[in-house]
Amino acid sequence: GAVVSQHPSRVICKSGTSVKIECRSLDFQATTMFWYRQFPKQSLMLMATSNEGSKATYEQGVEKDKFLINHASLTLSTLTVTSAHPEDSSFYICSARDRKYYGYTFGSGTRLTVV
Amino acid sequence: AQTVTQSQPEMSVQEAETVTLSCTYDTSENNYYLFWYKQPPSRQMILVIRQEAYKQQNATENRFSVNFQKAAKSFSLKISDSQLGDTAMYFCAFMKLSGGSEKLVFGKGTKLTVNP
Numbered sequence: 001g002a003v004v005s006q007h008p009s010r011v012i013c014k015s016g017t018s019v020k021i022e023c024r025s026l027d028f029q030a031t032t033m034f035w036y037r038q039f040p041k042q043s044l045m046l047m048a049t050s051n052e053g054s055k056a057t058y059e060q061g062v063e064k065d066k067f068l069i070n071h072a073s074l075t076l077s078t079l080t081v082t083s084a085h086p087e088d089s090s091f092y093i094c095s096a097r098d099r100k101y102y103g104y105t106f107g108s109g110t111r112l113t114v115v
Numbered sequence: 116a117q118t119v120t121q122s123q124p125e126m127s128v129q130e131a132e133t134v135t136l137s138c139t140y141d142t143s144e145n146n147y148y149l150f151w152y153k154q155p156p157s158r159q160m161i162l163v164i165r166q167e168a169y170k171q172q173n174a175t176e177n178r179f180s181v182n183f184q185k186a187a188k189s190f191s192l193k194i195s196d197s198q199l200g201d202t203a204m205y206f207c208a209f210m211k212l213s214g215g216s217e218k219l220v221f222g223k224g225t226k227l228t229v230n231p
Binding site: 032034038042043044046049091093095097103104105106108109 | 148150152157158159160161162165206217218219221222223224
């Protein structure tokens with residue numbers, strides 16, 4: 001089945017620094033990937049849709065300059081949290097759709113802690 | 116805009132018994148997909164089952180089945196012979212197939228606990 005690899009699984013960074021999270025589709029090409037944020041005991045909130053070779057589409061209320069998304073190839077999308085602050089601490093999850101079937105495969109998530 | 120409602124924040128069931136999780140949605144679309152995802156304590160999102168709206172037959176995957184009522188916009192998940200490993204958050208999700216915008220809309224989730 002389709003596999004999406006997300007790294008790192010956990011990261012702790014100092015306030016003011018930037019952190020990059022990678023999302024790779026391992027056995028299929030994904031022209032579109034999605035980035036979610038999940039607060040404790042809550043549902044997934046879509047942050048942005050990442051399109052290969054073009055700019056990401058951000059959901060309302062998501063800061064484009066803080067959450068930089070790059071989808072440079074058909075198998076890799078990255079989310080960079082710039083100038084991170086403690087309120088950016090959260091669980092971030094990526095997903096991608098294998099166009100062979102309707103369904104989304106999710107990465108294992110990244111727990112970001114900003115200290 | 117599409118919305119997905121899961122009215123049961125938490126549920127529990129005894130091992131080997133059957134439990135049904137509720138999900139309703141609101142949409143004006145005719146072509147769409149519905150999904151149930153499971154998120155265990157590891158927080159990995161796992162697809163449990165999906166249903167194409169144009170199919171009248173309810174989807175089944177081993178112990179998991181759905182009751183899809185399109186007119187009522189209801190999409191419940193039945194778990195038969197519950198196992199301890201079924202303990203997880205369950206999210207109902209909707210995806211429309213038209214309009215070029217492709218994204219999943221999630222409900223708030225139901226926390227299911229299977230008791231030994």
